[in-house]
Amino acid sequence: MNRSGVNRVVLALAGLLLLAVGLLVLAGGLDLYRHLGLDMPDGWPLTSPDQPLLSDSARTRWTDEGWWWPVVIGGLSLIVVLGIWWLVAQLRRPAPSSLPLPAPGTGLRLRLRTKALEEALESGTEVLPGVERGRMRVAGRRTRRLTVHGSVLLSPGGDPAALVEGFDAGPLGQARSSLALTALPARLRLRVAARKPAATPKHPRVI
Amino acid sequence: MTGPRNEPAGGPEHEPDGGPEQAPAEPSADGAEPGTGAGPATGATASSLGGPPPGPAAQPAPQPEPGEGAPSGPAAGGRTGAPPAPGAARAVRVRREKSPRTAATAVVVVAALAVCGPLLYDVIAVRAGRRAAYWRTELADQLATRHLDDLWVLLGAGAAVLLGGWLLWLAFAPGLRRWLSLLPAATTDAMIDRAGVGALLVARADEVPGVDRTTVKINRRRARVMIEGPADPAAVQRDLVAELDRITLARPLRLEVLTSRIGAGTPRTGGRAR
Structure with a gap:
């Protein structure tokens, strides 16, 4: 994939993430599910306006599992390494000297x-x-x-x-x-x- | 009443000061004087023009006199709109070049690093036995206490929706709206600045005798040329069609010539009387 393709995938992923989180919070905060009479499946997050954004129990749900911290650290490291790699790639000379x-x-x-x-x-x-x-x-x-x-x-x-x-x-x-x-x-x-x-x-x- | 020589009905279109798309005032041509706008200063003498040879009759005019006789745009008032005759060579379909989106991606990448870098550091620090940073405990506290109907939560969610939609649009829209593709040579693809096309059209229209002032607005599909003065709009149209043919855009612009006979001592009612 060329450079433009990589950039557009990054933009699309970031946009999708922001859009999904924003829509979930808005739908819950404005109580749209109840107004529209929608019945969301079990486990659907952020359905009630009285809910906190991220409760303590939700935040610590998996912290006792053995896989949780390696996954968190690995995911964050992957994002950081790929971001630094992208920045360095911009600084490289575009052609051999x-x-x-x-x-x-x-x-x-x-x-x-x-x-x-x-x-x-x-x-x-x-x-x-x-x-x-x-x-x-x-x-x-x-x-x-x-x-x-x-x-x-x-x-x-x-x-x-x-x-x-x-x-x-x-x-x-x-x-x-x-x-x-x-x-x-x-x-x-x-x-x-x-x-x-x-x-x-x-x-x-x-x- | 609705002949091609009439004034257009729209008043603001006469203003010499167009929108940001007004071609000759585009400041992109660095090195040239600013202020070389579409005002009276564009009315250079015909002998001082360096480019195409003067004399409209010398140019090929594929458009068979659209001004006279043919009531092409009766609803649009003074328009003599007609696409520049597409020759066989114009059937080439040129792949539109896409913007690399480097600047927007750089912002996203730096933001992701600014969020994930400190978080990664603090997570590792806590795993190594240190205490969590103040900002992290404060953030977890706020997330656990603010409910979904909190004003700031809703504002933040709205901003995230707008920003996410904009990023998605950036990801899929081709961009480079300023540039129009030209017909490619054997191994050279070329694009031309929209404002550059406008400057060429203004230069060509100013050569026609009787044109006092020319203003051009160009978007990706249409060039709207407004001329003032006692010129024959059919002659202007013919010359501008020839100019667009000379530029060889891959996707030809639709040309509209709007005339008003204000200026050059002609009374304003002179155009309307016909």
């Missing part, structure tokens, strides 16, 4: 710094027509699975379709062939710069 650069026939073993590849993509993008600024980031854990994420600021009146085609055929194609990759997909986000205010008004005003 250098990439193998093939130099066939020379016998040399060259490596290209990923930063240099990003800068080459940026300068190749900024010479395309109608581009004011380009920022490129290379991501991917392994060299064979790299992707390029870019954000491009077009000048006013620029041509988005021509830019996408030009980027695909130009800087991206060169990077792919230089690294001898079979695939180097890219995702661009385009914005358009605001127009500079006109020096003179469109219609000269005569008073």
